[in-house]
Amino acid sequence: MQNFTHCVPTRFVFGRGAENQAGQQVRDFGGTRVLIHYGGGSAVRSGLIGRVQKSLEDAGIEYVTLGGAQPNPRDTLVYRGIELARKENVDFVLAVGGGSSIDSSKAIAHGVRYDGDFWDFFCGRAKPQNSLPVGAVLTMAAAGSESSNSCVITQEATKTKRGVRTELNRCRFAIMNPELAMTLPPYQIASGATDILAHIMERYFTDTPDVDIIDRMAEGAMAAVIRAARVAVKHPDDYEAQAQLMWASTVAHNDTLGVGRKQDWGSHQIEHELSAVYDVAHGAGLAVVFPAWMRYHYQKNVMRFAQFAVRVYGCGMNFEHPEETALAGIEAHEAFLREIGMPLTLGELGIENADIPALAAHTKKTNPDGTTGGVFPMTPADIESILRIADR
């Protein structure tokens, strides 16, 4: 196990009707004038925004609202949010929605008190130092942004999607009512489950030895997600399945299942290119990229992929040919993704294979030597090969 520092100070308020505690939570964390930031009109039409507003009013807290956060949230709306928050003297940002609303809220919170361009944080020119506090009312299980240290924004003009990691990205509180996810279409539920699994898998496929406790907790969480996703895509109104997914989204991405180990994140970088350029759902993009990434790399650490196959998907261990077990695990994962309605090929996402070299070349380099990925570093040529596997 590697040395690590880990802290998730987020207060989780989980369960039916939890959104009615929004006002109390904002007050507990010192907010007096709130920017409520949300996505589409469905949050208004469903009455959720109204309930959140009432909760704030009951707590004596003023607010302004800004809707319009889209999947793959844009810098353009962040600029508008920063301007509004400054004009209205907001001291707290309350995200209502999924990862897009929350990430957009975090970016606004970083930018309000920063003199320069908030994009500086996302292109590595500056680090957030003095951000507004953010809270979240979560409406879908996916990104885990409600307690992660991560925030990802797309620069619209350049179609560049970049993330920033900082402890200032942790929400003060996360209100998590699984009922709010019941109105999602099955495709979004499936995309969310795929994203959750990918967050665990980016951490799981490590080369750090002796990480048994986190391995086993992660394997348990993955098995639970697979089981719950199968139920939730068929029965979106199944509270218990939504509850498993919602809690999984949080532990998957706040490092409860990632401490003490090298992590990869190469698949996420590749997917960011797909969703930045083609605006596909992040989870659907991961459904295409991750299995291809697994097929490209598994022979470099056969026993870890075999462990995944046996412990997560219950594959039988082939002790004579463990690589067959490893491959069986990848096939089981692909079959699961198919079962819940996810794409597995670039074609299904509407991506032309002529674009592959450009996508590979533009993928963010995460290592000093110009490669991408912590555990299995990839050159643009490797990434191109992975995208060609996905072009099946």
Place this chain on the structure above:
Amino acid sequence: MQNFTHCVPTRFVFGRGAENQAGQQVRDFGGTRVLIHYGGGSAVRSGLIGRVQKSLEDAGIEYVTLGGAQPNPRDTLVYRGIELARKENVDFVLAVGGGSSIDSSKAIAHGVRYDGDFWDFFCGRAKPQNSLPVGAVLTMAAAGSESSNSCVITQEATKTKRGVRTELNRCRFAIMNPELAMTLPPYQIASGATDILAHIMERYFTDTPDVDIIDRMAEGAMAAVIRAARVAVKHPDDYEAQAQLMWASTVAHNDTLGVGRKQDWGSHQIEHELSAVYDVAHGAGLAVVFPAWMRYHYQKNVMRFAQFAVRVYGCGMNFEHPEETALAGIEAHEAFLREIGMPLTLGELGIENADIPALAAHTKKTNPDGTTGGVFPMTPADIESILRIADR
């Protein structure tokens, strides 16, 4: 899954040499004058206290020290600590040791700014409101007090052991260096592992339905503890085994593995009687009580005990007679406890069976109707029956 609120704000600093960050951590959390509270002379002789002191000095932080915290920490030392902390104008308590030092530190921290008798918090007459911040340098994996909301103290005169749960019990930071546990005798390592497992099991044996994600994470953690404990009792200097146990001690008791479900805690209440009266190691007491508790209750929820047997100990499922699988899991747990050198009978703890009625009668009642235990409420007669099973 039940509604819940969950927050573990503790900052974990994990790994080799982590104790050298003590000064920086205290400073980060606003401490300027510290009470270092520890247990026996071994922490001094090993040089640990010296390293912690140097770290504080390097950070420009003043300190006073108080040693002497014992297993089953006593109210008498807490009173001395409160007096010292007041006299010396201490604004931060730094525990160095295991659960005893940390719990004793928490009790001191609660008492310093309280006008009444600190025991008021433990007998239910008052609730902590204004406690000093506490940090921990952990030296053994067991109680999980480094991030739990729990604190247990024994009133020496009456041999009454009582706990208090409050969010004010969460340490600001927990410094966790598995190397510090390498000098422990195997019996203490085994007691610690037993305590860790009991903390998970008190949460695991629930009757709350649809708690799959936490079930599976808990099963994974238990399997990891069992594996690591077998290594660590034979090779206390195995860093990686100690690392698994140390991280497990934290997740086992800070509710990472307990949210959203009814929990029991009856076994802990029974054990508190044993350790209060006979001063046995808490973990060793749990090794005697928990299997007896399992044998007494398993037929009330056969499928949950069978799930434990299959998923944690790898027992084969007997679909025709699941109660046999449930029993096989209890036997496997007993065999594991024996293997790591734990007692299984009251006699091995030096407890006379003539004392059983008094122990049962004095066990803390946790329910309004005078019974003990959240999932399987027990009358004193039930407790007596369990102790008679342990008197084998």
